[in-house]
Amino acid sequence: VSTQSISVMRPRLPDPFRVVGRLNQIQSVRTYSNFGPQVRELESRYADFLGTSPDRVVSVTNATLALEGAIVVTDIGRWQVPSFTFAATPAAVLGAGRELIWADISADDWWIDVSTASDLENSGIIAVAPFGSGFSFNRWPRDREVIIDAAASLGAPLPPLSHLPPTWAVVFSLHATKVLPAGEGGLAVFGDASRAQAFRSWSNFGFDGRRESMRVGTNAKMSEMAAAFALCSLDGWDQERSEWQRAQEQARQVEHQLGLRTIPGAESQLSPYWIVEFQSVEQTDRVEHHLEANGIGTRRWWFPTCHTMSGFRHILAPDHLPVTEHVAPRVLGLPMFRELTEGHFSRVRLALSEAL
Numbered sequence: 001v002s003t004q005s006i007s008v009m010r011p012r013l014p015d016p017f018r019v020v021g022r023l024n025q026i027q028s029v030r031t032y033s034n035f036g037p038q039v040r041e042l043e044s045r046y047a048d049f050l051g052t053s054p055d056r057v058v059s060v061t062n063a064t065l066a067l068e069g070a071i072v073v074t075d076i077g078r079w080q081v082p083s084f085t086f087a088a089t090p091a092a093v094l095g096a097g098r099e100l101i102w103a104d105i106s107a108d109d110w111w112i113d114v115s116t117a118s119d120l121e122n123s124g125i126i127a128v129a130p131f132g133s134g135f136s137f138n139r140w141p142r143d144r145e146v147i148i149d150a151a152a153s154l155g156a157p158l159p160p161l162s163h164l165p166p167t168w169a170v171v172f173s174l175h176a177t178k179v180l181p182a183g184e185g186g187l188a189v190f191g192d193a194s195r196a197q198a199f200r201s202w203s204n205f206g207f208d209g210r211r212e213s214m215r216v217g218t219n220a221k222m223s224e225m226a227a228a229f230a231l232c233s234l235d236g237w238d239q240e241r242s243e244w245q246r247a248q249e250q251a252r253q254v255e256h257q258l259g260l261r262t263i264p265g266a267e268s269q270l271s272p273y274w275i276v277e278f279q280s281v282e283q284t285d286r287v288e289h290h291l292e293a294n295g296i297g298t299r300r301w302w303f304p305t306c307h308t309m310s311g312f313r314h315i316l317a318p319d320h321l322p323v324t325e326h327v328a329p330r331v332l333g334l335p336m337f338r339e340l341t342e343g344h345f346s347r348v349r350l351a352l353s354e355a356l
């Protein structure tokens with residue numbers, strides 16, 4: 001048995017030799033940002049990939065800014081946010097200068113449970129797709145303002161985004177740790193083309209055709225170089241998908257053999273995570289320490305929960321977010337990357353069974 005350590009993740013961008021052609025194109029055009037040819041091609045390719053039109057897809061520096069901009073282009077002052085998420089989600093609401101209301105998650109599938117937040121009527125909903133989950137559009141009323149933080153969901157089964165209600169947006173991350181990576185990058189997809197246009201303007205200093213700020217904006221534009229990497233990832237999607245699928249299938253086998261519980265619906269998804277919910281906090285701690293002692297990386301994803309973090313503690317939370325408080329300390333991310341071999345999974349399975 002190898003004693004080499006196994007990381008919890010090993011991000012991998014497209015091989016540089018596949019990107020060189022696009023980098024040469026960028027150099028010959030000498031446009032490095034500002035919605036150049038690579039970014040335009042990327043938005044159009046993603047419109048096809050996601051089943052919508054290019055005028056509703058805007059590329060952006062990262063998903064955190066995509067969330068912030070998607071909030072800024074609405075008139076909604078208060079947003080319900082689950083505490084069980086990555087810190088980017090609440091940071092985006094506060095970055096947009098809006099009020100944040102913490103909400104609990106549903107025990108069934110870890111999506112936001114909006115009935116738990118205090119202001120049901122006039123608030124927007126930031127629905128976080130847990131760990132790369134897929135989604136449909138029938139969960140919330142079509143006339144609500146909804147932003148789906150689908151940071152890791154580009155590999156999940158999704159309905160055509162042309163069916164997004166006009167007041168909804170979906171945000172994806174192209175960070176190195178996600179599927180289809182660019183290194184840093186994001187996409188904001190809107191149900192309404194005029195919102196997408198307002199978002200594009202916000203991402204470019206509030207300019208709208210002229211070099212004059214028509215609204216308060218920022219600089220959140222994706223560079224041509226990031227778009228070149230993102231396009232090469234898309235070109236290699238078939239290969240990448242089968243590599244993730246193979247690794248995920250092996251993770252499902254280990255779960256099955258050891259009777260572990262993962263995210264509901266994980267069988268049909270293709271995410272860059274292996275998430276397990278253990279039976280008790282004590283068992284989770286034990287697994288974490290035993291795997292570490294055996295050179296196997298784990299990660300506490302979305303724990304501590306956001307509402308308890310120093311950076312967000314000034315935002316009043318309900319006395320209890322019972323499901324969040326139950327789930328978060330029992331969740332552990334186990335190794336998941338494309339080069340994992342059967343040997344790696346055997347080691348993980350052995351260490352898990354010893355700890356359990």
Ligand SMILES: Cc1ncc(COP(=O)(O)O)c(C=O)c1O
Binds near residue numbers: 175186
């Ligand atoms: C749920 C969630 N939202 C937002 C983000 C932020 O994405 P980015 O790193 O592209 O800003 C992440 C990143 O991991 C995430 O997991």
